[in-house]
Amino acid sequence: RKEVEQDPGPFNVPEGATVAFNCTYSNSASQSFFWYRQDCRKEPKLLMSVYSSGNEDGRFTAQLNRASQYISLLIRDSKLSDSATYLCVVNGGYSTLTFGKGTMLLVSP
Amino acid sequence: NAGVTQTPKFQVLKTGQSMTLQCAQDMNHNSMYWYRQDPGMGLRLIYYSASEGTTDKGEVPNGYNVSRLNKREFSLRLESAAPSQTSVYFCASSADRGRGYTFGSGTRLTVV
Numbered sequence: 001r002k003e004v005e006q007d008p009g010p011f012n013v014p015e016g017a018t019v020a021f022n023c024t025y026s027n028s029a030s031q032s033f034f035w036y037r038q039d040c041r042k043e044p045k046l047l048m049s050v051y052s053s054g055n056e057d058g059r060f061t062a063q064l065n066r067a068s069q070y071i072s073l074l075i076r077d078s079k080l081s082d083s084a085t086y087l088c089v090v091n092g093g094y095s096t097l098t099f100g101k102g103t104m105l106l107v108s109p
Numbered sequence: 110n111a112g113v114t115q116t117p118k119f120q121v122l123k124t125g126q127s128m129t130l131q132c133a134q135d136m137n138h139n140s141m142y143w144y145r146q147d148p149g150m151g152l153r154l155i156y157y158s159a160s161e162g163t164t165d166k167g168e169v170p171n172g173y174n175v176s177r178l179n180k181r182e183f184s185l186r187l188e189s190a191a192p193s194q195t196s197v198y199f200c201a202s203s204a205d206r207g208r209g210y211t212f213g214s215g216t217r218l219t220v221v
Contacts, residue, residue, distance in 0.1 A: 034209055043199055043212035044152070087152075096142065096167070097210060101151035 003027060004100035006088050012106045017078045021103045023071045023088030033064055035073050036087040038102065044087055047073075078107045111135050115200050115213035122190040122220045130185040130216050132200030140203045141183035142167075142210065143175060145196040152199065158183055190220045 006023045013019045025033075033050035048055065050062040050071055061074040071088055088100040113134045122128055134141065143155040154167030158177040172194060174186045183202075187194060197217050201210040 032208070043214050044210075045212070046209045049209060096154055096157055098154075099144075099152040101149070 003098045004088055004090050006100040006103045010104040010106050013078050014108055015078055018076045021073045021086055023100055025069050025090040030090045032091040033071055034089040036089055038085045038087055080107050083107045113200055113202055113211050113213035115216050119217050126190050127188050130198055133182045134202040138202035138204050142201045143185045144199045147196050192220045195220045
């Protein structure tokens with residue numbers, strides 16, 4: 001089982017739609033969880049940390065289910081500028097962060 | 110607001126040539142990392158340095174060496190470049206292991 005698994009997409013949604021991404025991780029001892037955003041040909045940038053109680057940042061909501069080893073990201077009222085690849089990130093076996101391969105989101109007018 | 114600075118941004122090498130990728134951060138972070146990103150493979154850890162004076166292998170260290178020159182700088186060296194090392198290389202830093210990373214803008218390396 002891969003350490004961090006994501007549906008690669010692409011997810012094609014119209015502006016204003018709500019879209020959700022899921023991610024599963026294999027290391028039950030993981031303690032840190034993040035979502036990163038990566039635009040085409042750019043570096044990954046931290047979108048938000050994910051906390052056990054769930055957390056929200058504007059239109060973005062992240063949830064963590066430790067029992068199922070599952071992380072989600074919900075984006076409400078999608079904007080054209082949300083088009084990017086979203087990387088699920090977990091602290092992994094080297095005590096460093098392990099990145100999923102990403103889920104591509106395309107928001108259309 | 111420099112953050113993490115990588116040089117060069119682009120490089121073309123011939124097979125067998127050597128080069129060093131430079132990385133510097135100005136955030137007083139303890140930990141630094143080198144990743145490579147290939148299509149369909151995601152980001153893979155090459156080497157990391159948890160603190161000044163230490164370095165450790167990551168997932169794909171073969172063909173690379175690193176130097177943590179001081180707290181600010183962490184360089185990646187390719188001693189004898191191979192076409193399989195064609196990739197985008199990202200340097201990153203964090204306050205501690207397991208904390209969120211700040212990435213540099215990357216080096217696009219092509220080995221012919």
